[in-house]
Amino acid sequence: MLRFKDVSVVYEDGEEPALDSLSLSVEKGEFVCVLGRSGAGKSTFIRTINGLQPLTAGNVNVLGYDVRLLAEKKLRALRSEVGMIFQHFHLIPRMSVRQNVYTGRFGQKPPWKNFLGIYTAEERKLADYYMEEVGLLPYAERRVERLSGGQKQRVGIARAMVQDPSILLGDEPVASLDPTTSDHIFQLLRQLHEERNLTTVINVHDVGLAKKYASRIIGLKNGRLVYDGSPIDMSENDLAEIYE
Numbered sequence: 001m002l003r004f005k006d007v008s009v010v011y012e013d014g015e016e017p018a019l020d021s022l023s024l025s026v027e028k029g030e031f032v033c034v035l036g037r038s039g040a041g042k043s044t045f046i047r048t049i050n051g052l053q054p055l056t057a058g059n060v061n062v063l064g065y066d067v068r069l070l071a072e073k074k075l076r077a078l079r080s081e082v083g084m085i086f087q088h089f090h091l092i093p094r095m096s097v098r099q100n101v102y103t104g105r106f107g108q109k110p111p112w113k114n115f116l117g118i119y120t121a122e123e124r125k126l127a128d129y130y131m132e133e134v135g136l137l138p139y140a141e142r143r144v145e146r147l148s149g150g151q152k153q154r155v156g157i158a159r160a161m162v163q164d165p166s167i168l169l170g171d172e173p174v175a176s177l178d179p180t181t182s183d184h185i186f187q188l189l190r191q192l193h194e195e196r197n198l199t200t201v202i203n204v205h206d207v208g209l210a211k212k213y214a215s216r217i218i219g220l221k222n223g224r225l226v227y228d229g230s231p232i233d234m235s236e237n238d239l240a241e242i243y244e
């Protein structure tokens, strides 16, 4: 499903590589949490998966496509298979929950239909379904700026899910939320992961959440893989290796 082969990313003004010859595969149905200190390369790793981050060397294969070789049109098609949720939600504050959720369909339609807000009955049903799933259907017409952080992230999740993705990525999706809300968000992500048979890759700072919800943990340090295994097998030494 995802294959990284000797992937390196060096930023223009970066001294050290953000990713350093990283090779790994993620299979369908895995729920992967990525751990690492600040600056370890977690965000860079996530962004290479949907082609948001150009590679300096190596290649990334997603759903059979070599991301590096994809022309813009094919890259758009690939991105419609990959849902993404962000730390700061990336929502449109003055628009309603429903309108924000609809923006998840943008990759699937011509721009003029998005501009005019034309959605099929199917799309409306899908949006209602996911607003219900994330517990926000009663707030569908409320402006997003009037929601709590946890509710905003639920909108972000519903927006990603209406894409009907096969891969779900999260770049620190709970970093700005309190522990209880974070746990609820992970519960929801895990539930959607099972229901939709997703492949999920999420960066997280909270080791407890990773241990509780991941089927596999990847530990990065200085852009290199320093742990790759199940949460149960992760020892104190492994953690020290990741965070030291």
Ligand SMILES: Nc1ncnc2c1ncn2[C@@H]1O[C@H](COP(=O)(O)OP(=O)(O)OP(=O)(O)O)[C@@H](O)[C@H]1O
Binding pocket: 011, 012, 013, 014, 017, 018, 036, 037, 038, 039, 040, 041, 042, 043, 044, 045
């Ligand atoms: N746009 C950029 N330009 C230059 N250097 C960058 C850029 N983005 C990230 N870096 C550098 O690349 C390295 C990896 O950054 P990255 O954001 O992937 O780490 P991270 O593990 O996600 O960190 P955090 O947990 O703080 O978000 C860091 O040294 C960072 O300073």
